[in-house]
Amino acid sequence: MEFPSRHIANLVEDLSRLPGIGQKTALRLALHLVKERSTLARQLGQGLLALETEVRTCVQCHNLSDGELCNICASSRRNREQICVVEGVQDLLAIERTGQYAGLYHLLGGLIHPMQGIGPSDLNIDSLLTHIQSSAPKELILALSSTMEGETTAFYLVKKLKDTPIRVTNIARGIPLGSNLEYADEMTLGRSLLQRTEYALPAS
Amino acid sequence: MEFPSRHIANLVEDLSRLPGIGQKTALRLALHLVKERSTLARQLGQGLLALETEVRTCVQCHNLSDGELCNICASSRRNREQICVVEGVQDLLAIERTGQYAGLYHLLGGLIHPMQGIGPSDLNIDSLLTHIQSSAPKELILALSSTMEGETTAFYLVKKLKDTPIRVTNIARGIPLGSNLEYADEMTLGRSLLQRTEYALPAS
Numbered sequence: 001m002e003f004p005s006r007h008i009a010n011l012v013e014d015l016s017r018l019p020g021i022g023q024k025t026a027l028r029l030a031l032h033l034v035k036e037r038s039t040l041a042r043q044l045g046q047g048l049l050a051l052e053t054e055v056r057t058c059v060q061c062h063n064l065s066d067g068e069l070c071n072i073c074a075s076s077r078r079n080r081e082q083i084c085v086v087e088g089v090q091d092l093l094a095i096e097r098t099g100q101y102a103g104l105y106h107l108l109g110g111l112i113h114p115m116q117g118i119g120p121s122d123l124n125i126d127s128l129l130t131h132i133q134s135s136a137p138k139e140l141i142l143a144l145s146s147t148m149e150g151e152t153t154a155f156y157l158v159k160k161l162k163d164t165p166i167r168v169t170n171i172a173r174g175i176p177l178g179s180n181l182e183y184a185d186e187m188t189l190g191r192s193l194l195q196r197t198e199y200a201l202p203a204s
Numbered sequence: 205m206e207f208p209s210r211h212i213a214n215l216v217e218d219l220s221r222l223p224g225i226g227q228k229t230a231l232r233l234a235l236h237l238v239k240e241r242s243t244l245a246r247q248l249g250q251g252l253l254a255l256e257t258e259v260r261t262c263v264q265c266h267n268l269s270d271g272e273l274c275n276i277c278a279s280s281r282r283n284r285e286q287i288c289v290v291e292g293v294q295d296l297l298a299i300e301r302t303g304q305y306a307g308l309y310h311l312l313g314g315l316i317h318p319m320q321g322i323g324p325s326d327l328n329i330d331s332l333l334t335h336i337q338s339s340a341p342k343e344l345i346l347a348l349s350s351t352m353e354g355e356t357t358a359f360y361l362v363k364k365l366k367d368t369p370i371r372v373t374n375i376a377r378g379i380p381l382g383s384n385l386e387y388a389d390e391m392t393l394g395r396s397l398l399q400r401t402e403y404a405l406p407a408s
Contacts, residue, residue: 004275004293005268007258011251017244019236025224031293032223033252034259034268040221045252047215048237048245054211055238064209064238071208089208089235 008034060131062107062124064089072105079103083131084141085157087111087150095143103141106131111149112156120156128157132166139167146173212238264335266311266328268293276309283307287335288345289361291315291354299347307345310335315353316360324360332361336370343371350377 003009008030015026033041057063058070061083065071072078082103086092092105108123132140142157144150158168174192175184184192207213212234219230237245261267262274265287269275276282286307290296296309312327336344346361348354362372378396379388388396 005259005270007254014248014251018233029222041252041255044218045249047218048249050211051245055209064212066209
């Protein structure tokens with residue numbers, strides 16, 4: 001099929017290369033952007049072009065950043081005694097949304113995955129050691145996915161840090177809040193039994 | 205929640221203004237674009253900025269166009285004896301995909317919708333009359349949605365053209381191919397009975 005405008009055709013092709021955007025959605029987005037061409041398309045276009053020049057990576061924790069240090073590393077209100085190790089920005093944002101953590105982060109940029117040829121040297125592990133040396137935290141919280149790759153990476157990090165005085169902790173694995181016990185898988189249920197905690201009465 | 209980069213935050217906000225893209229999807233797209241910042245983000249950015257300057261509307265049929273006339277109006281291979289009236293670009297593209305039509309188009313840019321205050325003067329109807337005068341087609345095919353608005357618009361156009369010698373036709377309404385008769389709604393089934401055609405044996 002011949003497309004009425006070469007520009008739109010290219011735009012549709014570029015949009016359909018985004019994750020989760022197929023040809024039909026790309027076309028719908030492109031036609032919407034044509035209608036809005038004076039405002040939204042220009043803003044988006046400028047934002048995308050600015051990505052290349054303006055968005056950087058924090059030299060300390062590898063978070064996305066506008067400057068040399070990200071706003072978490074640069075903030076004086078964050079607790080420097082804790083570093084939370086996560087896979088990437090999305091996990092950092094998920095933890096920030098909980099409002100339960102005020103320490104620093106360190107982004108590994110991936111997980112050890114031998115089948116995909118991703119080893120420890122491909123991750124930000126050397127810089128984690130540097131980060132630990134410079135920030136001297138008391139606790140390193142591992143908040144990695146509960147998958148084979150996450151467990152392997154955690155295991156590697158724990159071994160690597162076993163001679164340091166830092167306390168290494170793991171986020172709790174168990175039954176999600178609000179979920180029905182009978183539908184939980186055995187692994188999770190088993191783990192939640194092993195790692196049971198003292199029952200604390202809610203403050204009245 | 206504070207976002208690590210002001211630029212990404214703005215990009216997420218702009219992306220989430222696209223139809224069907226929520227906050228979470230926008231974030232996923234933005235983070236994907238950050239990773240790809242050297243190629244896809246630049247291409248998309250340039251494409252979006254070019255929309256404003258490069259994409260025009262065909263002066264004859266209102267299709268999207270790179271030049272004064274769209275490539276359908278400008279093509280010497282299209283049958284100038286037929287004009288197919290559609291609501292917008294998406295309908296034109298849907299008809300083009302069928303490969304069953306080789307005539308010209310005319311895009312109304314909407315349908316008559318009194319409740320939303322859209323009257324005939326808001327649509328490209330005057331230019332349809334000009335288009336008919338200049339192209340002098342033998343047939344005008346109405347391919348409008350089978351909704352109240354589509355029917356109203358079709359009725360208006362037919363009345364408007366009743367003194368011209370042009371044959372005005374409507375695309376067939378009936379049971380979609382491959383669909384089960386028992387699930388068809390009564391209106392469609394009723395219409396398909398009224399507008400039944402002679403059974404044609406498939407060519408063997």
